[in-house]
Amino acid sequence: MFKEILKEKGLHVTKQRIAILEALKNLKKPATIDFINENIIGEIHHVTLYRSLATLVEFGLVYQTDFREGVAYFELQKDNYHHHHLVCTRCKEKKDFSYCPNIPIEKINKDLGFLVQSHIFEIFGVCNSCTHK
Amino acid sequence: MFKEILKEKGLHVTKQRIAILEALKNLKKPATIDFINENIIGEIHHVTLYRSLATLVEFGLVYQTDFREGVAYFELQKDNYHHHHLVCTRCKEKKDFSYCPNIPIEKINKDLGFLVQSHIFEIFGVCNSCTHK
DNA sequence: TTACTTGCAAAATATTTGCAAATAA
DNA sequence: TTATTTGCAAATATTTTGCAAGTAA
Numbered sequence: 001m002f003k004e005i006l007k008e009k010g011l012h013v014t015k016q017r018i019a020i021l022e023a024l025k026n027l028k029k030p031a032t033i034d035f036i037n038e039n040i041i042g043e044i045h046h047v048t049l050y051r052s053l054a055t056l057v058e059f060g061l062v063y064q065t066d067f068r069e070g071v072a073y074f075e076l077q078k079d080n081y082h083h084h085h086l087v088c089t090r091c092k093e094k095k096d097f098s099y100c101p102n103i104p105i106e107k108i109n110k111d112l113g114f115l116v117q118s119h120i121f122e123i124f125g126v127c128n129s130c131t132h133k
Numbered sequence: 134m135f136k137e138i139l140k141e142k143g144l145h146v147t148k149q150r151i152a153i154l155e156a157l158k159n160l161k162k163p164a165t166i167d168f169i170n171e172n173i174i175g176e177i178h179h180v181t182l183y184r185s186l187a188t189l190v191e192f193g194l195v196y197q198t199d200f201r202e203g204v205a206y207f208e209l210q211k212d213n214y215h216h217h218h219l220v221c222t223r224c225k226e227k228k229d230f231s232y233c234p235n236i237p238i239e240k241i242n243k244d245l246g247f248l249v250q251s252h253i254f255e256i257f258g259v260c261n262s263c264t265h266k
Numbered sequence: 267t268t269a270c271t272t273g274c275a276a277a278a279t280a281t282t283t284g285c286a287a288a289t290a291a
Numbered sequence: 292t293t294a295t296t297t298g299c300a301a302a303t304a305t306t307t308t309g310c311a312a313g314t315a316a
Contacts, residue, residue: 012270012315033305045273050306052271057201058222066199066253068190070281071305086247089191095247101234101254113261114219114228120199121254123236128246145290145295166280178298183281185296203306204280 009059016044017052021061021076030065030073030085030094057118065120067094084120088127097123142192149177150185154194154209163198163206163218163227190251198253200227217253221260230256 002021006013023040024031031039033049044052053074056062063077067087085094105116135154139146156173157164164172166182177185186207189195196210200220218227238249 014271014315016272046305047274047307048272055271064201066201068197068199068205068253070205072199072201072203086241086245086249088247089250095245097241099234099237101232103256104232108219108230108256112219112228113264114221115259115264116219116256117222117258119254119256120201121234121252123241123249123252125250126248131246131248147290147296149297179280180282180299181297188296 005061009061011055011059014052015042016048017056019044020049020052020056024062024074024076027075030063030067030075032071032073036074060118063118063120065122067092067122068124085122086127087122087124088130089124090126090130093127095127138194142194144188144192147185148175149181150189152177153182153185153189157195157207157209160208163196163200163208165204165206169207193251196251196253198255200225200255201257218255219260220255220257221263222257223259223263226260228260 002018003013005021006017011017019040019042020036023036027036027039033046033053036053037044037046037049053062053064057064057074061077063075065073065075065085067073067085068089069092082100083096083098084100086097087094101119101121103116103119108114108116135151136146139150144150152173152175153169156169160169160172166179166186169186170177170179170182186195186197190197190207194210196208198206198208198218200206200218201222202225215233216229216231217233219230220227234252234254236249236252241247241249
């Protein structure tokens with residue numbers, strides 16, 4: 001329940017934030033601001049989308065990534081299904097990829113005083129279907 | 134020598150491409166298109182920068198990444214110093230980080246027919262200096 | 267009631283396109 | 292000479308800002 005999750009994080013529960021999280025949940029894949037807007041229930045101003053998503057990313061509820069397309073992508077961050085993607089540079093398809101880098105969070109904090117909060121990891125290449133075209 | 138490297142890749146050797154590579158070499162850190170432009174020898178049109186960098190990234194000479202700032206960053210890809218970054222979300226500082234995820238390239242290719250060419254990996258958090266402010 | 271969030275209008279930035287001229291091979 | 296690359300002029304797309312009104316706590 002997103003309402004509870006937002007409260008736990010100390011964030012205000014607004015219908016816009018709930019709508020964004022629901023949209024991302026249903027989409028089940030990384031989406032741009034435009035795509036989220038087309039697939040959302042109710043009208044949300046694009047400025048609100050940018051600001052809400054920035055907050056949701058900051059608090060770890062949403063994964064923000066980049067596929068070298070000049071536009072940000074967002075995906076719901078699920079505790080039980082953390083994953084990244086294989087990105088085809090030809091057809092732009094993104095395939096879920098369950099491997100995740102093993103970041104030495106404690107060591108980074110101890111050695112550098114840097115507090116790790118999140119990461120992006122994406123693999124680029126050519127998919128099977130594009131190779132055989 | 135960048136001239137030889139470009140030739141090896143089968144790319145045309147142009148003064149613009151050389152200038153971009155030299156600029157990135159001197160900068161020693163990820164840079165935006167604007168920043169590259171300000172630090173380049175000779176004038177290069179921004180359209181040429183976008184197109185040249187896309188080519189250099191495609192051929193593995195340049196690492197293109199993203200720091201959730203709404204703008205693409207580019208860094209020279211060095212064979213002997215492959216690295217990623219610790220990115221402070223407060224002060225925006227990027228610190229080199231030598232750990233690199235161990236991507237099972239052969240397995241991905243064998244299982245999925247996906248040909249891995251490159252990847253991005255960045256760690257976000259709060260740096261020591263910003264924590265103590 | 268108070269601080270946070272949203273929507274609006276506009277601005278600022280970033281990126282791409284088509285085409286002709288220039289240039290590398 | 293031929294294919295690739297560059298520069299120009301726009302266009303398009305993406306992201307941010309300031310501020311007043313709205314809303315959650």
